[in-house]
Amino acid sequence: MAVRLSRRKITGYIAEQLMAGVKTEQLVLQLAAFLIDSKRTNEVGLIVRDIEYELTKRGIIAAQVTSAFDFTEATRLAVTKLIKEKTGAHQVYLRQFIDPDVLGGVRIDLPGMQLDTTIARRLTTLRTNYKK
Amino acid sequence: MHMLTQLASTTPVSGGLFEALGIDWKTLVIQIIAFLILVWALGKFVYPWLMKSVDERQANIEAATKAAAQAQTAASDAQVKVAQLLKQAQANAADILATAKLESVTALAVSEEKSRKRAEQIVSDAQAEITKEVIGAKKLLYNETLELVAMATEKVIGKVATSKTDSKLIEDAIKAVK
Numbered sequence: 001m002a003v004r005l006s007r008r009k010i011t012g013y014i015a016e017q018l019m020a021g022v023k024t025e026q027l028v029l030q031l032a033a034f035l036i037d038s039k040r041t042n043e044v045g046l047i048v049r050d051i052e053y054e055l056t057k058r059g060i061i062a063a064q065v066t067s068a069f070d071f072t073e074a075t076r077l078a079v080t081k082l083i084k085e086k087t088g089a090h091q092v093y094l095r096q097f098i099d100p101d102v103l104g105g106v107r108i109d110l111p112g113m114q115l116d117t118t119i120a121r122r123l124t125t126l127r128t129n130y131k132k
Numbered sequence: 133m134h135m136l137t138q139l140a141s142t143t144p145v146s147g148g149l150f151e152a153l154g155i156d157w158k159t160l161v162i163q164i165i166a167f168l169i170l171v172w173a174l175g176k177f178v179y180p181w182l183m184k185s186v187d188e189r190q191a192n193i194e195a196a197t198k199a200a201a202q203a204q205t206a207a208s209d210a211q212v213k214v215a216q217l218l219k220q221a222q223a224n225a226a227d228i229l230a231t232a233k234l235e236s237v238t239a240l241a242v243s244e245e246k247s248r249k250r251a252e253q254i255v256s257d258a259q260a261e262i263t264k265e266v267i268g269a270k271k272l273l274y275n276e277t278l279e280l281v282a283m284a285t286e287k288v289i290g291k292v293a294t295s296k297t298d299s300k301l302i303e304d305a306i307k308a309v310k
Contacts, residue, residue: 067302069295075302082306103289106302117305119289123282130278132271 007043007050010034014047015054052111061089064109066097066118079106087113 010031017027035041052062063083065071071079080092087110103119150157 067298068293069298071302072295072299075299078303078306082309085310100290103286104293104298104301105305115309117302117309119285119301123285126278127282131275 004038007047011047011050011054014051015058018051018055019058019060049111056087056089056111059088059090060093061087061091061110062093062095064095064097066099066102066107066109068098068100068102068104068118070098071096079108082115083108083110086110086115 014027014031018024031047035044035047055062061083063079065079076094080094083089083092101120103123105116105118105121107118107121108115150160
């Protein structure tokens with residue numbers, strides 16, 4: 001009878017392998033095979049989130065940034081620097097999404113943290129917080 | 133004048149006084165006896181009956197007088213009683229009138245007080261309602277203005293924003309966060 005591995009152990013293992021320099025494609029294949037075999041494919045979203053969390057603990061941040069326009073190189077560097085300062089990470093990976101609905105500014109989503117300076121957010125705050 | 137002198141000079145007749153006066157003493161005695169008999173008969177038969185009638189009449193008169201006096205007294209008493217009753221009735225009527233006046237004044241005062249309080253309450257409620265509606269209208273206006281500003285800002289920024297302005301905005305935001 002196979003022992004059911006906890007999500008924490010799985011994600012810890014993947015993070016360790018990534019830190020050790022194992023190829024990402026290989027780890028993805030292993031993880032997919034394992035999830036299919038153990039019939040836990042519905043946990044894939046949670047596992048990805050936990051892997052990001054484990055990597056964050058190890059100083060590697062995968063940040064999702066959303067803006068209305070594409071970043072210039074200077075902006076990208078400034079955002080990366082900001083994330084490093086705020087989280088203490090030594091390595092930052094940015095995944096950028098272009099969303100014209102945010103109007104302007106940037107929204108940075110980190111594991112367990114969000115920094116939203118978009119105009120859309122400010123307008124939402126204006127509509128909700130200042131409404132009587 | 134001559135006749136009188138002739139009579140005065142006549143000599144007195146002998147035979148005493150009765151004869152001189154022309155009185156027959158036998159006739160006189162008989163007349164006295166008859167008179168006494170008459171007196172006795174009257175005293176025996178007529179006088180008692182007459183006295184009895186007189187007494188009865190007297191008694192009737194006295195009784196009538198007494199009854200009249202009693203009636204007068206009773207009438208007088210009745211008049212006094214009527215006067216007392218009238219006075220009492222007047223006093224009672226005055227009391228009743230005074231009480232009625234007092235009650236009417238009190239009732240009027242209570243009614244006026246109630247009306248005044250009711251009027252004040254109505255005015256107060258109306259003012260509160262007006263104030264509430266004004267506050268609601270102000271709030272609605274404020275919220276609609278807020279929404280309008282947000283919408284206008286969205287439209288304007290959507291038109292005027294460029295990559296350059298966005299980069300500047302992001303840089304400023306990062307500086308503000310630091």
